[in-house]
Amino acid sequence: MPPHRSYPLLALFVLLLWGWTGFVRAQALPPSVAAALERAQVPVQAVSVLVQPLEGGAPLLAVNETVPRNPASVMKLVTTFAAYETFGAQYRWTSRLVARGRVLGQELVGDLVLRSDGDPYLTAERTWKLLRTARALGIQTIRGRLRLEAEGLRIPPADPFAFDGDGYRPYNTPASAELVNFNTVIVQLQPSADGTRALATLHPPLAGVSVGNALKLEPGTCPADVVKRLETGVQEDAQGVAITLAGRYPASCGIRFLGLSPLPAERFASAMLEGIWRELGGRLLSADAPVPSGSEWLVASDDSPTLTEIAYQMNKWSSNPIARQLLALVGAARSPDAPDHVAAGASAVRSLLAEEGIDRHGLVLENGAGLSRDERIAAADLARLLQTVWNRPYAAEFIATLPVAGVDGTARRRFKDAPIREWAHLKTGTLRDVRAIAGFAQSGSGRRYVIVAFVEHANAAQAGDVLTALLDWLWQH
Numbered sequence: 001m002p003p004h005r006s007y008p009l010l011a012l013f014v015l016l017l018w019g020w021t022g023f024v025r026a027q028a029l030p031p032s033v034a035a036a037l038e039r040a041q042v043p044v045q046a047v048s049v050l051v052q053p054l055e056g057g058a059p060l061l062a063v064n065e066t067v068p069r070n071p072a073s074v075m076k077l078v079t080t081f082a083a084y085e086t087f088g089a090q091y092r093w094t095s096r097l098v099a100r101g102r103v104l105g106q107e108l109v110g111d112l113v114l115r116s117d118g119d120p121y122l123t124a125e126r127t128w129k130l131l132r133t134a135r136a137l138g139i140q141t142i143r144g145r146l147r148l149e150a151e152g153l154r155i156p157p158a159d160p161f162a163f164d165g166d167g168y169r170p171y172n173t174p175a176s177a178e179l180v181n182f183n184t185v186i187v188q189l190q191p192s193a194d195g196t197r198a199l200a201t202l203h204p205p206l207a208g209v210s211v212g213n214a215l216k217l218e219p220g221t222c223p224a225d226v227v228k229r230l231e232t233g234v235q236e237d238a239q240g241v242a243i244t245l246a247g248r249y250p251a252s253c254g255i256r257f258l259g260l261s262p263l264p265a266e267r268f269a270s271a272m273l274e275g276i277w278r279e280l281g282g283r284l285l286s287a288d289a290p291v292p293s294g295s296e297w298l299v300a301s302d303d304s305p306t307l308t309e310i311a312y313q314m315n316k317w318s319s320n321p322i323a324r325q326l327l328a329l330v331g332a333a334r335s336p337d338a339p340d341h342v343a344a345g346a347s348a349v350r351s352l353l354a355e356e357g358i359d360r361h362g363l364v365l366e367n368g369a370g371l372s373r374d375e376r377i378a379a380a381d382l383a384r385l386l387q388t389v390w391n392r393p394y395a396a397e398f399i400a401t402l403p404v405a406g407v408d409g410t411a412r413r414r415f416k417d418a419p420i421r422e423w424a425h426l427k428t429g430t431l432r433d434v435r436a437i438a439g440f441a442q443s444g445s446g447r448r449y450v451i452v453a454f455v456e457h458a459n460a461a462q463a464g465d466v467l468t469a470l471l472d473w474l475w476q477h
């Protein structure tokens with residue numbers, strides 16, 4: 001055979017060899033990442049990584065990428081995608097305040113109803129504005145009921161204590177048709193003006209909820225975790241509900257905040273509405289008199305921030321109540337007649353992924369927030385989802401909702417000294433046995449990548465340096 005005829009075979013052999021070695025290189029962790037894993041005593045079998053150029057092509061790094069793992073709060077990216085696909089980046093929810101009955105002078109004989117469509121961002125401030133409009137229009141006394149009326153959401157009751165037994169913490173708040181202010185009251189702690197005691201006030205005010213304050217003001221430096229050191233609880237008896245506080249509070253701490261979820265959503269909504277109404281100078285004389293038919297008057301309405309603004313708060317600060325509510329709203333929008341809109345939301349996510357050809361290797365979606373021991377997704381599937389987002393009209397809005405490495409949100413204290421600081425938008429995820437990141441990053445050369453990395457192991461808490469080493473490697477690549 002003439003010598004020149006062997007060149008194509010030789011070239012083919014070289015290409016195959018290059019491709020094979022490239023595949024091996026993609027499957028092996030960089031030495032710096034492997035060393036960080038060894039220091040954390042985490043085996044490579046407990047890690048999934050996929051680093052993929054945004055413009056496509058072979059992955060830069062792929063390790064255990066099809067193994068489904070618990071992503072913790074990184075699962076919020078899936079919920080965000082489903083919400084954008086369902087509602088659009090500029091969607092708003094609308095809350096309306098309606099008077100049902102007759103207005104006689106300054107008295108409403110009937111009910112004042114806050115009608116919600118499941119708005120995931122119906123805050124105390126927006127509620128205050130709606131109720132203040134009723135006061136400004138002359139209504140002072142309600143001889144009937146002041147209540148929230150939910151529309152279009154069917155959400156089975158969920159136990160906020162089920163995940164870790166700490167059901168009074170806002171992060172455990174389930175989705176609810178009656179959700180207002182994320183079902184959260186803020187306890188503001190501060191020294192008194194004369195410096196003799198520690199004060200505690202509630203925002204927003206909740207009717208029937210008081211503070212049992214046994215805090216001891218003392219001198220000394222303020223620990224960074226002073227709020228976590230306090231003994232807090234919720235007690236309920238015939239007189240009402242009391243938030244209890246005990247422990248030492250250094251005067252040098254100034255003003256600090258503690259978030260609590262002391263009541264189930266329906267009771268919280270009623271307590272907040274009444275608390276704000278009374279603080280505005282309104283009176284409430286409960287009565288069950290029948291409301292005349294057709295006697296409904298729109299007092300005020302208020303639109304929520306856009307979905308992008310809401311997702312910004314959800315992803316930057318990893319809000320579980322917003323994520324859970326959004327998943328239920330996706331379910332209600334796509335399957336309005338379903339008996340369970342949370343389950344319908346999970347089903348809608350699977351359908352959306354299937355439409356994009358995403359394989360869903362062992363996907364398990366429970367609440368869409370990542371606060372679960374059961375939720376699972378493979379790094380390859382999440383990376384494919386992020387590449388899909390990159391090619392959507394809402395890509396810029398979606399990316400803007402993610403924490404910037406070393407700058408803001410849940411990533412503000414991480415990667416601060418890393419060269420990739422400011423050059424990566426990353427959702428972080430943390431559970432007892434999980435450390436995870438996923439998002440968009442740029443290398444020092446200016447090339448852009450999707451990056452997904454999960455560490456799921458009993459020693460995951462020691463593996464923070466693993467993710468930092470991975471981002472350092474990407475920047476230098």
